[in-house]
Amino acid sequence: MVQKARFKICLLGILCVAFFQVSAQHLISSSNADTWVAKDELGRAIDPANYKNIRKDKYAGIFYFIWQGAHGYDQHKGGAADGGIMPKTPGDTVSPYDITKLLKANPTGPKYGPIHAFHHWGEPYFGYYLADDEWVIRKHAQMLSDAGIDVIILDVTNAAIYLPQLTKIANTYMKMRAEGLSTPSISFIVNSAPKQTVNNLYEQIYKKGLFSNLWFMWKGKPLLLCPPEAVTPEIGNFFTTRHSWAWSKGQEWFADGKDKWPWLDHYPQSYGWHDTKDKAEQVAVSIAQHPMSNIGRSFHNGKQPEIFSTEKGLYFAEQWKRALEVDPEFVFITGWNEWVAMRFNDGASKTFLGKSIEKGETYFVDLYNAEFSRDAEPENGVTKDNYYYQLVDYVRKFKGSGKLPTYKTNASVTIDGKFEDWKKIPAVYKDDSGDTFHRKHPGWGRISEYVNTSGRNDIVESRITSDEQNVYFYVKTKDELTPGNSPDWMHLFIGVKGVGSAGWEGFQYVVNQKLLSNNRATLHSLKKDGKLGKAIAIKYRTSKNELELVIPKNKLGIAGNKFTLDFKWADNSPIDGNAMHWLDKGDTAPNARFAYRYIKE
Template identity: 65%
Template sequence: MKTLSLILFACIQGLIVYAQADTWVATDALGRKIIPESNGLKKDKYVGVFYFIWHGAHGYDRNIGSNAIQSVRAKELSDTASPYNISEMLIRNPSNPKYGPVGAFHYWGEPYFGYYLSDDEWVIRKHGQMLADAGVDVLILDVTNAAIYLPQVTKIVETFRKMQDEGSIVPKIAFIVNSNPERTVSNLYERIYKKELFKDFWFYWKGKPLLLCPPEALIPEMRAFFSSRQSWAWSKDQDWFEDGKDKWTWLDHTPQSYGWHESKDKPEQISVAVAEHPTTNIGRSFHNGKEPEQKHPERGLYFEEQWKRALQVDPEFVFITGWNEWVAMRFNNGASEEFLGKPIQKGENFFVDLYNDEYSRDAEPVMGAFNDNYYYQMVANIRKFKGSRPVTSNHKTDKIKVDGNFSDWRNVETVFRDDRGDTFHRKHPGWGRIKEYTNVTGRNDIIESRITCDSENVYFYVKTKDALTSWTDKNWMQLFVAIEGNENPHWNGFNFLVNAKPTSKLATDLQLFDGSKWFLQGNIKMNSEGNELELLVPKKMLGIKGQQFTLDFKWSDNSPAQENVMNWLDKGDSAPNGRFAYRFIKK
C-alpha cells in the first residue's frame, strides 16, 4: 500500500533499475539540501494530503452557490473581472484593497500552474506526479461542504489511470466529510463505493476503504464497510475530539494531539499544517508560540514546527494541510471578531481560510513569493517520517565508445527511469477572464538514463520515447552535473552544464558556473541516433580526482531553466522531475 514511487525497485537481467523518488536529491531556493535519509524505508508509514476539487464549480466573478451537477461550471459572458488576487490588490492599495463582491472567491496568490480549474488534465497530471514523487500515498478529497463533485473525481481517477498505464506512480483517493454528513456519506456510498467505482484507486486503512466523517453519518452497513475516522480542526478543549479515539485532526495548534484507534499508547494519526487561519492570526511565520511582526513566509517556520512534533510522535499516518486550496470567500457579516490579529466589526471584510502569502495553507508552488519552497520542505520531512533507501554504491567500471552504436550500454548496471507521457500538452480554460491555458513545450519525452565510468571518463546515456528532434533545437537535451565536495559556486545545486551549445551532432560544450554566469570550460564527444544519445566527459574537466566520487545529474529538454529554474516544473521535460537530480556513487 506504500506509494510505489518509494518502493519500486527491480533487478532486470542484473541491471540496477532506479525508479525511486526517495533516492533523488535536490537543492531548494533557500539552499536547503534534500537528500535520502539513508536508513531504509520504515514499515507502515503513510501520508495523505488535503486536496481540493471545487475550483470553478461555484462561479467566478460571483459566487453562484450550490451546483446541482457539481461539475466545473461553464463561464458566463459577464465573467470578465475574476480571478481576484488578494496579494495583487494589497500591492496596489495596502490600506484599502479593492476586493471583489461579498461571497465571491478570492485567490491568496497565483498558482504556479495558473488559475486552473479542477478538471484540467494537464494540472491533474502535474499534481499526481509531484505528490507521488514526494511520497504522498493518498489525496484526501475535500467534500466537507456536502457536494461530492463526482465529475471532477472521475477526471482525476481517469487521468491517474492513464498515467498508471504509462508506467507512472500515482496516489490513491479518499474523502473527508463534514457538512450535512448523512446525505454526503450516503451520496459517496451509493454513487461510488457500492458500485465499486474507482475501486482500484480507493485508499485502504486497516483493510477497509478509509472515510473521514462524523460517526452519526454511518448506518450499520456503511460502518462495516469503511474504516471511518472523524476529522475536523483542533483538538484541545474541543468536544468533538474527546479523548482522541478514532479522531483525526486535519489542523491543530502546535503541539498537535494525535488520534488513536487500538490504544492511547499507539498514535495512529497526526496533522501537519502549513499555517492556520487569518482569523486566528496563525500564519506561515508563526513559531515559538507567536505570530511575529516581521513575516518570513518563505521559510516555512510553522510548517517545520508542526513536522517536528509529528516526527516526535511518529504515528502511522500524517495528514498534511494542504496542497491546492487557493481561494476563500469574502465575508463582512460579523461572524468573526478578529482578522489578521486585530478586532473587526460587522460590515468589515474578512476571509476565514486564506488571505495572502502569509495566511495561506497551500504547499503547491506559487508564482513568485516562495515559489516551490514548501514542496521541497514537504518532501524532506516526508522522507524523515517514512524513511528512504540509501543510494546504492557502484563498483563496476565500463569503457564506452561514443560512436552512435549503443550496444555497449546494454550491460551498464546503473539505470534510472523517468515518467512516460509527461510531455503531455495543455489546452484548457482557466478561471473567469482567463480564456485558456496552453502549453506545447513538451518535446522529447525522456524515459531512461544510464551512467558509468572508467579510470579517465564519465559516460552518460539518455533515451527518449520517440526519435530525438534535431540537435539544433533550442535548449536541446541539456545535462546538469554536480560533484559532491566541489567547492566551486553552484547554480541551484549544479556546477556544470553540458550541451548548452552543441557544435555538431558529434561534439558539444561543457560549461562551468562561476557564481554569476556559465562559461565555456571545453568541448566533449557526443553522438545520437534515433531515440538514444551518449556523451563522454573527461573526469579532469569535472574536477574528479581518484576513483571514488559522488555525482548528481539531471537531463532537461526544451526547458529554459537558466532563465528561471521553476521552468523545470512545467516546460519541456526533465529527468528526474522539477529540481530533483539522480545520484551516482562510485566506490
C-alpha cells in the first residue's frame, strides 16, 4: 500500500480480509496438504495428530500486497497511468534499498535512499521481486493453499486498484485451477477515497463478472471490506460489506464491533460480530505492529523486550492464543508479502523504535527490519521460513486437519520396472503438477532479472508399501524421467519415528545420492548437518516416468510390522544443508519442508 506522509492515515499494511467461501466450501488442497507433517528450523512440529478434525465453518484470510514495483525504484515516482508495474529507467542503478543490509553496513548512520523512496525491510527468499512475476505468484498460491489460507485480501487502501497486477494474479490462479491445483480466493480491502475505489472495483471487475470463480463469498455474496460511506444501495445489494481498519479499543470507527473487521489489534483483540454480540464473526491476528508504536515480532506480555527473539514468533503466538479462545468464523491474518515501506522525515511521527524523534529525522511507518515487519513469507535472514510453518500450525489448530490413514495388510511388489502391481497399493500420496514452472522475470531496480530453470522432473504421485522384510517405494513424474546420472536426481528422504538419531531435518536416510548401475542405487545415512554417512546398495528400477525401489527393513532400523515412517521425494534440490532450497530448487513431493507420513499397524 502506498504510504502517505501523515501518520493518521498510515497505511499500516491493510490486510485484505476477503473471506473466501467458493461454492460455500473450504479451500481443500488438491494434494491433501493438511495431512502433511513438518518441523521448522526451531524444531516445532506440524503433525495431524495434534489437530481437530476439519471444521467446515472456519475460514482464514491473509493480507496480500500487489504494489511491489508500481511506484518507482531508486526514487518514488507516483504511479503508472494504468496502475501497473512502472518501467525501469537507466537511472535505477542503486535500489533495492534493504534496511537490514544498510544497518549492518553502518548501524549508526545507514545510507538510506531518498525521502519517499521505497525500502525493503529485508530480502525476500524469492528475491526482490515485482508483483507481476508469475513464478512468484504461483509459489505464493501453492504455499498459501498448503497453509489452508482460503482468501488473499488485496490491499487497495490507497485508492489504486492495481488492475494489471490483479489481472495477472487472477489469470494465473485460474490457470492453476484449470490444471487441477488449489489457490486461495480473492477479495479486497478499501480505505482511502472509498466511494471512488469501490466504484472502480465494481465497474472494472465485479459488474463485468471478471474472475468470478475466484471471488470470496461471505453470507451468500462477494465479500468487500470498505468504509460504510462507500456502500450505495447497488453496492449493498451486490456485496457483503464489512468495515476494516486498525485497532478497536477506544476507536471511533469500531464502535460496538457490529460489522467491523479489524486487520490489526492489540492483545487481547476485540472481535467483530454480525448477528449477535456474543457470536464472534472475525478476529485479527498479526505478526507484529509497527516500528512507530514499538510493537515488533518479539512483543508479548505487554512489552517490547530489549533483547529480541525475532525468529520465534512470540507476538504471533499470543495473537493466535486470543483468536483460538474467541473461536470466530474468520481469522484475518497480517500478513504475507508487504516487504516495502516509504521513507519519511516530515515530523508527522513523534516516535520511532521506542524513542522520540524530531522533524528531519527518518522514520518508516509500517516496516523497518526483521523485528519490525509483518511478513510470514520466507526471508533470506533471521526469520527464514519459521513464520510460514507457524502460520500453517495455527491455521490447522483453528480450522482442523485431515486425519492420516493407517495400513495393516502386508503387500509386496516386484522391483522389475513393470509397475502393474503398484496399482493395488492403497497408500497413495499426491503432489502438485506444474510446479516445475521456470522463472525469467525482471527484479527490483538494479536487478535486471531473476532466472530459475531448476524445475525438471515434475513429481505427481508417490506410493509406499511393506511386507515382513522390506519397505517398497514408488514415484511417478508427469513426463519421462531424466537420465539417472543427472545432478541431484530423484532423492528419497526417509525418517523412521523412534529409531536412531533425528538425522537431518527429521530424515535419517537419503536414497539415490549415487547410482551404482542401471538397477543399483545407494541408501546413505544422513548426519545432523545434512552430510552423508555410511552407504549400502539397494535395488531400484525405472521405466519412462516411473521409478520403484526396495529397502530392507533392518537397514532402516525397523523391527516388526508396526512402524511410522516419514518420506519425501526431491529432484534437482541440492543436499547442501539448507532445507529452504526445497522451496525453489527443482521439485519436491510434498512441497517445501513437508513430508508424507506412512503409518503401518
